[in-house]
Amino acid sequence: MPAALIFDIDGTFAETEELHRLAFNQTFSAFGLHWHWDRPLYRKLLAVAGGKERLAHYVTNYVPQDAGRVDIAALHAAKTSRYAEMVAEGSLCLRPGIARLLGEAERLKIPVAIATTTSLPNVETLLQATLGGEVIEVFAVIGAGDMVSAKKPAPDVYSYVLDRLGCEGRDCIAFEDSYNGLSAARGAGIPTVVTPSYYTDTEDFDGALAVLSDLGEPGAPYRHFAGIGDDDRMVTIETLARWREQRA
Ligand code: XBP
Ligand code: MG
Numbered sequence: 001m002p003a004a005l006i007f008d009i010d011g012t013f014a015e016t017e018e019l020h021r022l023a024f025n026q027t028f029s030a031f032g033l034h035w036h037w038d039r040p041l042y043r044k045l046l047a048v049a050g051g052k053e054r055l056a057h058y059v060t061n062y063v064p065q066d067a068g069r070v071d072i073a074a075l076h077a078a079k080t081s082r083y084a085e086m087v088a089e090g091s092l093c094l095r096p097g098i099a100r101l102l103g104e105a106e107r108l109k110i111p112v113a114i115a116t117t118t119s120l121p122n123v124e125t126l127l128q129a130t131l132g133g134e135v136i137e138v139f140a141v142i143g144a145g146d147m148v149s150a151k152k153p154a155p156d157v158y159s160y161v162l163d164r165l166g167c168e169g170r171d172c173i174a175f176e177d178s179y180n181g182l183s184a185a186r187g188a189g190i191p192t193v194v195t196p197s198y199y200t201d202t203e204d205f206d207g208a209l210a211v212l213s214d215l216g217e218p219g220a221p222y223r224h225f226a227g228i229g230d231d232d233r234m235v236t237i238e239t240l241a242r243w244r245e246q247r248a
Contacts, residue, residue, distance in 0.1 A: 001241050003171035004140070005105055006161055006190065007098075009116040009123055011177030011197035014092045014130065016118075017046065018198070023083035024051070027075060030082075035063060043199050049117045049180050050151040052076045084125045094130045095195065097215025097222070097235055102131075102138065104237050111140040113165060115157045115174070115185070119145035141165055153180040155187030162188060173240050175215075179203040191244060193235060196225075209243060210235075 010016045021042045028035040035058070037045065048057045055072050105112050116123060123144050127135050136142075141164040148156035162169055169189030176182050177197040182205055185192040191209040205211045208227050216222035216234035224230045228243045 001108070001110060001237065002173045002244060003167040004111040004113055004165050004173075005101070005240075006113045006115050006158065006165075006172055006174045006185070008174070008176045008178075008181045009114060009126060009144075010118050011200060012095070012175050012181070012195060013098055014094055014126060015198055016087075016092060016126070017042070019086050019091060020051070020079075020083060020118075023079045023086060024055075026082055027079040030078065031070070031075060033066065033070070035066075046178075046199050047180070049153070050145075051079060051118070053151060080119055080121060084121055087122070087125045087129050090129055092126065092130060095197075095214050096217045096220060099131065100217060101215055101235060101237075106138060108237055110237060111165060111167075112138060113141040113143070113161045114139055115143045115161045117145065117151045117157070120147075152178075153183035153187070155184050158185050158188035158190060162190075173209070173244070179205065182208055191247065193240075195222075209247060 007013060021037055024037055045054050045058060048054045052072055055075060059067050059070060102112060114123060120142065123142060124136060141161050143157040143161040148160050150156045158174065162172070172190050174185035174190040174192040176185055176192050176194050178200040182192050182194055186207055194205045194208040194211045195214050196203065196211065205226065210227040210229040211225040212229060212235065213223035213225065218234065221233035222235070228246060229239065232239045
């Protein structure tokens with residue numbers, strides 16, 4: 001059995017990045033800024049993990065003339081509120097297999113945790129909107145946002161979560177959707193299942209335990225892209241245990 005399952009949020013739990021992009025653009029308008037992040041630009045900007053870091057990168061590299069007139073922290077706080085409002089309205093759903101695997105882990109008493117770049121309020125709102133109720137208590141540890149100083153692809157958020165779980169990386173499984181996320185999890189020594197998302201589908205996932213279209217559901221198997229798992233149809237605790245053994 002894996003000692004714990006550690007999930008990324010953005011792109012892995014749900015396809016959130018279009019909503020983040022929308023929230024950024026609405027915030028720019030509200031602040032009177034003539035900035036607009038279209039999809040091709042946002043794809044490039046996503047190389048920088050973290051909203052504040054992404055904004056700072058954009059100002060430096062795309063609109064240096066505006067550097068003196070923007071407060072990145074204020075802009076990001078407003079974007080976070082706007083994003084939370086949209087998530088609370090129910091515009092997102094969980095990707096296939098997420099709720100099923102969480103339920104299975106809970107039944108088998110396998111701890112589940114979160115390791116994400118986005119801020120804690122965003123995680124809470126997303127969990128509330130998609131899983132409802134007191135679900136946040138299901139998670140043994142949540143590593144989010146500025147709880148660590150170096151964001152993905154640095155391994156810090158995964159190390160933070162492993163410390164609090166009291167687990168070794170090699171005994172757990174991480175779930176990620178991006179190159180940055182895979183690098184962070186692997187940097188902490190965690191075998192990682194990658195389910196690429198809308199903005200990350202062309203990235204390099206070398207070194208992943210498995211690369212799959214999603215975690216699969218009964219009657220809707222995942223598509224296998226790379227790594228282990230080409231004979232299976234759904235990611236379950238049993239398949240994860242077997243994959244870890246085969247890889248050991
Ligand atoms: C996701 C991110 C996040 C979101 C924005 O990375 O980089 O920054 O785009 O969230 P990952 P915030 O899925 O690898 O954790 O604006 O709240 O930072
Ligand atoms: Mg992600």
